[in-house]
Amino acid sequence: MFLEKINIKTILLLVISSVILGFAYNSLSKFGIPIIFEEKDYENFSESTGYQTIEPLLINLEQAIEFYGEKKVQFIDARDRWDFAESHILGAINIPEYSFDSRNFDTSTLDKNHPYVVYCEGDDCDTSKRLAEELIKLGYSKIFIYEGGFSEWTNLELPVDKK
Amino acid sequence: MIKNNFLHNDYFLLLFRILLGTLFLFAAVEKISDIQKFSVSIQNYRIIPAYLANIPAITLPWIELITGLFILFGIKTRESAFIISCMLIVFTSAIIIAVIRGLDIECGCFGTLMAEQAGFRKITENVITLFFSIILLVKGSGKFSLINS
Numbered sequence: 001m002f003l004e005k006i007n008i009k010t011i012l013l014l015v016i017s018s019v020i021l022g023f024a025y026n027s028l029s030k031f032g033i034p035i036i037f038e039e040k041d042y043e044n045f046s047e048s049t050g051y052q053t054i055e056p057l058l059i060n061l062e063q064a065i066e067f068y069g070e071k072k073v074q075f076i077d078a079r080d081r082w083d084f085a086e087s088h089i090l091g092a093i094n095i096p097e098y099s100f101d102s103r104n105f106d107t108s109t110l111d112k113n114h115p116y117v118v119y120c121e122g123d124d125c126d127t128s129k130r131l132a133e134e135l136i137k138l139g140y141s142k143i144f145i146y147e148g149g150f151s152e153w154t155n156l157e158l159p160v161d162k163k
Numbered sequence: 164m165i166k167n168n169f170l171h172n173d174y175f176l177l178l179f180r181i182l183l184g185t186l187f188l189f190a191a192v193e194k195i196s197d198i199q200k201f202s203v204s205i206q207n208y209r210i211i212p213a214y215l216a217n218i219p220a221i222t223l224p225w226i227e228l229i230t231g232l233f234i235l236f237g238i239k240t241r242e243s244a245f246i247i248s249c250m251l252i253v254f255t256s257a258i259i260i261a262v263i264r265g266l267d268i269e270c271g272c273f274g275t276l277m278a279e280q281a282g283f284r285k286i287t288e289n290v291i292t293l294f295f296s297i298i299l300l301v302k303g304s305g306k307f308s309l310i311n312s
Contacts, residue, residue: 010242018226
């Protein structure tokens, strides 16, 4: 029976060695990550924080509506292109976070001095936060995260563009 | 004794080893190149708590790497195939759960290289890969290996 030919000790040794190698590489690599992931806390935008940001700032619904009214603020939809095509905040552009590659992103398509509001579905999604972080790394300094997202916006029947 | 059953054929065993070994090596290297992104893929499945997602992100690609290498060279083939089969069962189960919950997420199977959706196509690919892995588990490396096992 083939089961008799399997050495359990070898299996354990392989797994344990690989795990040790993994942790060793992670601790030595400059791209290593913390063993326990901690959700990042973002600061809320207010007049005192100012518009120039080195980290993305969170905005609430009222602030999102105010920014929406200011024509020069561009909304960015971080969801995938199928969700965007179905419906999105009126005037928003789509930069799907899941396929975003900062190495290949053409920064000339987005003015770095412009303020941008990034959103995704709502409270339960982190895609807007991840995209916002990537944009900050690329040198965009006015990045805001609308946490309430598309679900809050549509619940209040605010302007959308749909198929 | 003539072995005319293809499952006994050493050339097929070699072929399965090359396919499986290369696949897992490739997947491992892609994940190791961006552990952060792999951790995000794991979090997207919403099966384990987000704060624990970095642990499999750090360790799984190395298990893939080592077992992929061993299988490719035919070293400790049965044991490596056992580990690979277990991983495939876990990955496929996670994708099935994601499909049932209606999650529209990226598979995370090949790190940053290929954005594949976690869906039926991926499940089918995994089942086929699991089939090759089980054959190697049962039959061993065949005669074309560094250490016949």
